[in-house]
Amino acid sequence: MTTPTLFSPLTIRSVTFRNRAWVPPMCQYSCVAGDGVATAWHHVHLGSMAAGGAGLIIAEATAVTPEGRISAHDCGLWNDAQRDAWKPIVAFIRGQGAVAGIQLAHAGRKASIWADWGTDGKTGSQPQSEGGWQTIAPSAIEFPGYLPPREMTDNDIIEVTNAFVSASRRAVDAGFQVLEIHAAHGYLLHEFLSPLSNLRDDQFGGALENRARLLVDIVEKMRAEVGEETLIFVRFSATDWSPEGWNEEECAVVADWCLKAGADLFDVSSGGNITGVSIPVGQGYQVPLANFLKQHAHGPTAAVGMITEAAFANSVIESGQADAVLIGRESLRDPHWTLRAAVELGVDVDYWPAQYRRAKPKIR
């Protein structure tokens, strides 16, 4: 039997993934001390997925500045204590044979909201009077229901760029092999890309080249900082799901520019920048967007969104629509999804943790 492509290795630059079943970034809001330092929860949460066979584990959106956190309980990577806390977690992930990745993020106008849990049910913006902070964005347009951001100055743009670069250095020093730039879900870099949230009339607004300038510049500077070995992924929301918004045609053009600037792969999600749009949610609903980028942007892609079944995951890759799949909530339901998928597809993988071998089912 030929190995299902889901379980064939993939090599990009000098990094080899043992398979194409990956775990996407998922915020845990577990830095409850408010210091952005990863905790035992992150170790167990990410470690269990590495033990569970995934080829790549991407740690959650990790803010490059304090103001770039979605909530006060987010992870950060703007200081060395935060870097050092990741080291044993990364070592464990890699020790299990998985590739360790981290998503570097700035939440822009969607920053300073109450964490998802542990805040007595409070939702929406956390006001400055209650420990929140002034948010920043390309333009002073609020995300519906949130407090208004301040329009970024040229100096803010330089500071954010530098923060992505220093965070990428710390991530590499912590042992991460994949750095994913968060340009999706209505956070800062997506806000720049979309004409719905970027009304600037300077070199960062208007024409596509201007809206993409900050992202492309960050890719280029991160590549210069980390050298040739580390992989740089970009997570896009490939569409705002609105006729007036950012869409997959524009995204493919920008993806190509990112490739030239040093990016290696596109993790293709969608939405999050506006409310009130209808999204055709269903099994693999974002796979066509990954396929569109694969066809038009000349680089590898990963598909994400409601991919839960082994056979379907494999079909996404075998049909050439994406090079890898990211299994999100299903990995929270079952951190050992990949080992289970291997059994279901009849693949005898050699990376069951030795400690668990007595539980390994016989492969026909």
Ligand SMILES: Cc1cc2nc3c(=O)[nH]c(=O)nc-3n(C[C@H](O)[C@H](O)[C@H](O)COP(=O)(O)O)c2cc1C
């Ligand atoms: C608890 C949770 C936290 C998430 N946090 C992030 C995040 O930090 N960064 C990001 O780009 N997407 C985040 N997402 C989106 C996931 O990465 C993924 O794109 C989404 O859940 C769809 O995939 P799924 O249907 O397999 O869950 C999060 C999703 C969940 C469920």
